[in-house]
Amino acid sequence: MKPFSVRVTAREVRRRHVLLKVFLVILLIAVLLLGIFYALSLFVNRAGNFTVWIPDELEGVITLSDTPDFAVCSTVLEADVIPSMDNITKSWMPDNLDEVDGCHNGNNYIAYTFYLKNAGIDEIEYLTQINIHAVTLESDHAVRVMVIKNGEETVYARAQKGSTEPEPDTVPFLSKTKVLENTTEEFEPGEVDKYTVVIWLEGEDPECVDNIRGGVVKMSMNFQVLDSENGDKK
Secondary structure (H helix, E strand, C coil), X not given: CCCCCCCCCHHHHHHHHHHHHHHHHHHHHHHHHHHHHHHHHHHHHCCCCEEEECCHHHECCEEXXXXXXXXXXXXXXXXXXXXXXXXXXXXXXXXXXXXXXXXXXXXXEEEEEEEEEXXXXXXXXXXXXXXXXXXXXXXXXXXXXXXXXXXXXXXXXXXXXXCCCCCCCCEXXXXXXXXXXXXXXXXXXXXXXXXXXXXEEXXXXXXXXXXXXXXXXXXXXXXXXXXXXXXXXX
């Protein structure tokens, strides 16, 4: 009887190496996809959040608080998360939105009231911005952002689709990525500005349709101190 032997040709070795490389590539792709899906799940779960912030380097110049006594000061404030939001209309919301401090979300809307204080010793000029960080399914076309500053109310919305005309009773977003940008001048030491921000999907907007169901809009509001001499950010 002839002895049993195993012979592996060079072609078979190359084939095994190719299969091993293919397997490793598939494994790497699978790991990357799992990471992407995990990141997306975190993104969706926090899709209803709204953040207010000032740069850390401005701490001691301006400061934020949930309460007018500034018992707790911060550089970052964040509203509670709303995982999903159905459409409503402005008239359905309470009349006292500007009278409750801190986060006071309701059914299908985000509401946050906070205070900004000049904590320094000099008069300053500051810039206010609300930026849009992410949008899916064009859901921003039906979003309303109401800002009440010291009792004065303004509602912002995307311009009518295919037009530059504003939606009724609104001021158009500045761009696809910016809701507003404005400047407050002669802000004295110790002076306080009160803000209430309310965000909802406007059911009477023609773009509030089933196609945007499940869409995401993420925004933040920030404040920058300007150089009084040339208007640059500090």
